[in-house]
Amino acid sequence: MRILIADDDPDFRGLASRAMRREFEGAAITEIGDRAGLDAALAAPQGPDLLISDLSLNWIDGFSIFDEVRRAWPGCVAIMFTGTGDEEVAVRAIKAGFDDYVVKSPKQLRRLAAAARAALTRVETRRGLEENRDLLTQELYHRLHNNLQLVVGLIAFTARSIDEPVARRRLDDLGRRVQSLSLLQERLYRGGDFRRVDFPAFLGQLTEDLIALDGRGVATRRTLEPRMLPVDIAVPLALIANELITNALKHAVAGAEPLVIGVAFRSEADGAPVLEVADNGSGQQNSEAGSGLGGRLVQRLAQQIGGVVEVGSKDGGGRICRITVRNLARPG
Structure with a gap:
């Protein structure tokens, strides 16, 4: 578990870090208090699993941090933890893609930890569903390809058994149409984008x-x-x-x-x-x-x-x- 905590108040960074360590034992936590710290985090070979960011920092705002982190690591879970926002900011944060919004205060540290745990669980559940869906889709496409090939074979077999030239030619044309669909479906299956x-x-x-x-x-x-x-x-x-x-x-x-x-x-x-x-x-x-x-x-x-x-x-x-x-x- 890798966590980034962005806040220009070192006291709150420390409090948030302790709350995260209690919730996620063994987590690697990086505290970011300035531009250099953010740049170093963005240059790290492994991305964070969780970003906790204040709204107003004296060198940047939380939305900009969120954008930079998500560009580098699209799968990172993000929570805004701030005491300077209001309901409009909370709505804006959720619309922007933050997974949760928590009002910052020492009494809300447990709430922050619970929100982080819940957000990460939601993301993991969603990823699992997406992986299962992709596997199911691949299996369906594979079976569809096999079924189309079976239809092509049956059409060809039937055409060979027919003596009347016009009927045989029409069946051959039908077989080619089904074969073109099978070829397209194979492209979809191999490309991985359905x-x-x-x-x-x-x-x-x-x-x-x-x-x-x-x-x-x-x-x-x-x-x-x-x-x-x-x-x-x-x-x-x-x-x-x-x-x-x-x-x-x-x-x-x-x-x-x-x-x-x-x-x-x-x-x-x-x-x-x-x-x-x-x-x-x-x-x-x-x-x-x-x-x-x-x-x-x-x-x-x-x-x-x-x-x-x-x-x-x-x-x-x-x-x-x-x-x-x-x-x-x-x-x-």
Whole structure:
């Protein structure tokens, strides 16, 4: 247990130190009475578990000490122990992130010790719950990945047993859609952040997988800017990317030049994510995203995320499809 006590009154520092030693036997306590003492504490290799700070010191205020300590050690528990504040200061302290507020006086030392013990217990309980939640989330994601892979396998097995070409092709398309979700989910699991995903990394892997499945050795040109996306945007955009790349491979026919599929992901000046899929071949060159199931799926998914769909001919031949997510005006 490491404790920092910041107060410009050496008598109260000593009283608070004795109260903490009685409450936390063997605690390493550092008393801070000036700027040099604070700087030395901030430079220590190990951070404190508990900060007790006065409000008004003759060289700094308690809120500034709190900010500096929390920047260095975000998990440090903090209690304001002051006799110069009022109810407004107490409310401000709690809103700022202090775990408790205790009115300073010799009679309140027991209250200070109890408040410190309670605050530390709350933090430990919260950390334990968060760790258990993370472990449970990881297990759920792992099982989801396995279940998605099972579904992909069942779809492939069923498709192989069907002789009718159109039905088999539709099942193959469904399998690729589920596989793209499985790939995205794997990125979430490996990244450890279940709220955001490294979308360009996912997009690069998806492109490689789809090109490999195509089997023609199609060349790709990828321009993928680093960007984390929230899951509720990444999932629909992942399905859109799957449809656009698959559609490009399906309908683009190589001409005099070898077929090249271009995949780009970037951010506009206002932070809006932009996904582009282009090809240099000939084939389906209409101004819509496609009239089939895939095209309708792209339009529906784009609507879900406020995406604007633009499809047209590319300079030099071929087609380009651009999805701009307009409802996400800040970087993810």
